[in-house]
Amino acid sequence: MKDGQGPRFSETEFLVRSVLAGGFAGGLAKSAVAPLDRVKILLQTHNAEFIRFAGSWRGAVQALQYIVQTQGFRGLYQGHTLTLARAIPHAAVGYTVYDKVSHWLMPAPEYQTSVRRLTAGAITGLTALPFTYPFELIRVRMAVETSQSAIRPTPWTAIRGIMGEGRSSGGITGLMPFLHFYRGFTVSMLGTVPYRGGIFLVWETLNAQARARLSPATLRANQTRIHLVIGSIAGTTAQVATYPLEVIRRTQQASGKGTPNRMIGFQETVRSIWMAGGWRGFFTGLGVGLFKQVPTHAISLTSWQLAKKVLEI
Template identity: 70%
Template sequence: MKERPLSETQYYLRSAVAGGFAGGLAKTAVAPLERVKILLQTHDKDFRRFSGTWRGPVYALQHIATSQGVRGLFQGHTLTLARAVPHAAIGYTVYDRVKLWLMPTPAQNTSLRRVLAGAITGISAMPFTYPFELVRVRMAVEGHVRPTPWGAVRGIYAEGRGRLPVLHFYRGFAVSLLGTVPYRGGIFLVWETLHAEAKARVDPATLQLHKTGIDLAMGAAAGTLAQVVTYPLEVIRRTQQASGRGSPDRMVGFRETVGSVWAVNGWRSFFTGMGIGLFKQVPMTAISLATWQLAKKTLDLPN
């Protein structure tokens, strides 16, 4: 018997589940690396000695595990999932719709439209999920006393006395938007371009047989390019997000943040932690994209 087509409600629900599962699984897989990357990016005083060498991130992981236990490696991960799951659920669902709208035919599947579709995907959920990311960063940079989510929320809220307190939950939001456009745009540009090339050059049976492995490889390539191009903006964003500890009474601007990062070690400061950033971001992007495709297939969604 022929299956009935999905209704709009069924489609959106299944798409959100597929995207949310992919985002949550990928973030969990690299959570310890994410915390170390944040500590290195924000030039935390207890972790500066681990910068400047490829072994530094390994020593940083060992230091956290020894001083704070295994749980310390996942500090703030609950907030990460609270942001990552809805962000991925919304983002991937939006991407499928935007892709269908911008590129309904193969002739319209151009590089510019691929970048635009990825950029729209990246910014679609940010206004709703960004405060979770800020709270997660604050929890990640606290090393001596294990913070609670509500404690971090109260601390950020208290920074906004005398003005709209909610604004302090959006420290670094502008630079995040600036970085998201090339980052997400680049990911989906590489992802779609590689898929198009594979379909044109590889036998369909071979593609189907090795689909998960091919998706992982393409996701890794997409994550590598996007991470390298946009990493300095990420360092600036993380520094702004962590700035409330030192300047709780005011918002630290873009120019001031750039100056403070430069003062640490010149242009090299904008690439601090990039090694572990790649080590984390490449598998995370690969896992997220490949899992998304598997979840869509499991839930009978078009790929």
């Protein structure tokens, strides 16, 4: 993964090619799983119209059918523009930062330890988060909007709503309403470290094992399949380990719909989830999440490697 940093390209050209590869991978993966992502958000936030679909794989399919019936096919991609606005730069910056940070932390094979792999992934996840997080909040607000209306939710109506919540809340958020675009940000940072760190830890570890155990000919003939499998395992492992934090974060992001005058805190969010569904409430939508994460990370990591190969980095 570090071979592309040789003298063939200037530093600027390498960065441009790396950004293009990462952005392509992030956009492709998110577009492929956008309908499942919306269902997952609706289940995580205990949406009144969708709570009956929680608890089974069949429920996820029924939820998708319900969205099409009530909101049309476009409803499956409600908020997807914001998803791409966040996912493309997040992946572009993240993958580029990972290449650089991993090269700095692990310049030679003997430096490739689990701690360094985890650290490189964690830094990658945290780098773009402050800049892309508002897009995620807007997209979540659009995704949880299910009321039947002649006006389809748009990014601008979501932005105006969030800004209005900030102005009406009083205190520091009343003076700086843009802070409402960071509902759940602290939890997101806490979750990003083990989530992104875990993904790259598993990804790098399993790829190293594949290189050690398989012949070069086998690797060349099956590289894409191997990457798809390893990407699936990496995403699944990280998703299960950090899912409760994701539920807390999504609930905080959606909370403005019910508590527009203030931002609910971590403890209050945990209590509300517990009251709604007990310990199972922290895993609501996990089945859909896993069903989504397997192709997401398989497609993202694999297409990243393919794009890097095409761009010769």
